Amino acid sequence: MTDFDGLTAVVTGGASGIGAAVAKTLTERGAKVAVLDVNPGDDGIRCDVSDDTEVRAAIAAVVERFGGVDVLVNNAGIGAQGDVAGNDDAEWHRVLDVNVVGMARVTRAALPHLKNSGCAAVVNTCSIAAWQGLPNRVLYSASKGAVLALTLAMATDHLDDGIRINCVCPGTADTPWVGRLLDAAPDPEKERAALAARQPMGKLVTADEVAHAIAYLASPLSGSTTGTALAVDGGMYGLRPRPRVPGAE
Template sequence: MTTAEFDGRVAIVTGGASGIGAAVAATLAARGARVAVLDLNPPDGGFRCDVGDDAEVTAAVAGVVERFGRLDVLVNNAGIGAQGDVAANSDEEWHRVLDVNVVGMARVSRAALPHLRESDAAAIVNTCSIAAWAGLPGRALYSASKGAVLGLTLAMATDHLADAIRVNCVCPGTVDTPWVGRLLDSAADPDAERAALRARQPIGRLVSADEVAHAVAYLASPLSGSTTGTALAVDGGMYGLRPRRN
């Protein structure tokens, strides 16, 4: 079932060419939005954009507004992963991941703000992670970046109350995406690793990209005008539930 609450609205989705981003772009479009995908490898009609490059970000956002005439929704979804404990990654890798996952969101948001202020239903949704508030093994750098995204989301939500720009984030658990598939393929025992990831989530399966996309659509929707400064978990109950295992 779809609705048309985004009719007449324009949305940017960064990292929108695959995985969660592609599902978000498709869901917003199905609900009436005109969607601009920003990605390193954009689909036809999308915009090439490296969120680590301020000039590319500025040009891409300007190009979206030039093409569509407005901007109402920004979904900051672009991000990269990292594995290992706190000692596993070099300084260069720490800087690279934080630059994409945190500063990248700031760059795109900064470029979008003047246009979002002109919207009568502006919203920013950041892709965070269950890793922001649950101690996951072997994810020190990634978790640090997503913890920063959670803090950034709350700060932005406060800063932009006067602009009437709502800012929220979605916190997925382990999502069945190509990126997760590649991680599993590199494991010593991919089947065992997949089973462990499924078991980690109380519902007993991985989260789907479409489920995350519908959560993003809720947070971005003009029908959710009283929702700001919220971190919405889509994690199969991983954070809050402690089911008894027989």
């Protein structure tokens, strides 16, 4: 597919996991892709989304290099574990600053350039945690619930600007971050099996599957899609299958 020919895409958190898969997919479909990350590698642009000065400098560097911004994928984010008492105030502020305010910072900096595009699209990486009560994920879930609300509000605000704004809500994905969580578990293989089993399709989501969903939302071919939260979660949001019983037909 060449639906992104001539378009410039910015992907935050684009050096690994879902972000790297998004950058690869958009490049294959014709986009000029700017990878923004705290560890950007050789061809990316350094950007800490919690630092407004760094964010503005990164977007300015993208515009200088490519001439504008047509697609913004707000993917940068960090995780958190624990119940409501599991994190102190500093950690609450840190996670919300990156996961929520970080998206606002990058979008704010890119907004004048998006307004000049004829194919402007923003896609935010949300999570199934925005609408499912997951155990020991209170802070992370709160941040992703805010991302869902942020997406809908921004989509409304920028209808007249011609900027489509959507979000993708992955289930548990097989990414480096999840890998680190599994490595820290007492029995990593048992924990991996439990995470896969809670998704009705019985497997973890892949980074490529999320990337293709993001590409769908960002593509000019989806010109009537805005204010949408697209679940990529193996059926976790909407399906309630009967429990699988070993040995049962």
